Amino acid sequence: MFFVAKVLALLTQPLAWVIALLSVSLLVTARMPKAARTCVLSALALTVLMGWQPAPDYFLRNLESHYPEFSPQADLRGFVGVVVLGGGTEAGHVAQSHMQPLFTNGGERLTAPVIMLRHNPHLRIVYSGGEGSLLGSGPSESERARVFFDSMGLPENQVQYEAASRNTYENAVLSARLPGINPAQPWLLLTSASHMPRAVGTFNKAGWRVTAYPVDFRTGATTPWTDYSLREGTEKWQMVLHEWLGILSYRLTGRL
Secondary structure: OHHHHHHHHHHHOHHHHHHHHHHHHHHHOOOOHHHHHHHHHHHHHHHHHHOEOHHHHHHHHHHHOOOOOOOOOOOOOOOOEEEEEOOOEOOHHHHOOOOOOOEOOOOHHHHHHHHHHHHOOOOEEEEEOOOOOOOOOOOOHHHHHHHHHHHOOOOHHHEEEEOOOOOHHHHHHHHOOOOOOOOOOEEEEEEEHHHHHHHHHHHHHOOOEEEEEEEOOOOOOOOOOOOEOHHHHHHHHHHHHHHHHHHHHHHHOOOO
């Protein structure tokens, strides 16, 4: 299942569609020149449209708006702790070559728990993340997170690490098995806002009692119609397609 999911993830990369269209055009150009031209024009149009950010932002904003945002100074005395889903750090094979923590765009997954503990020192942290890459190497997400949390001075007895999970479903199931963890108690679930609908549904299905604590927002209330970036547009489309495919596959397999 894990291997199949990684293969299907290729479908969430818009540039893979462009490559597929261009490949088809090369295969049929001799026998069906008109179809080949259609494929090339489609690939060109898809490439141009990918950079127009209001389009992916519309769908990404819909994913991110399912749950309210917490203030960093919020009083969280009604919760026993926060489950933090892996992400926000560079890949293991990159991290192992450096001594300092390396963040990606989702670094709020790591910085937000530090701020939460400063205002709510009673909270426990469960960081859940193994190696989500198909052929990943180097330290796991949990090991990379430990480097950062230790550097921030978080008490070791307040942070537990689950380092075997490879996806959201395993985050929920394996975190519940950690010693001293009672999923029926009120927990916060911290992950990227766009990932939150699938994450909350998965944790609830696995028996957790969680309240969403979304971070790593990528959209605002509106997007200027003139915003254009092939790099950011492609990345946002991939995030949207990844979550849509994840939600669909989790529903079909009974994980949601």
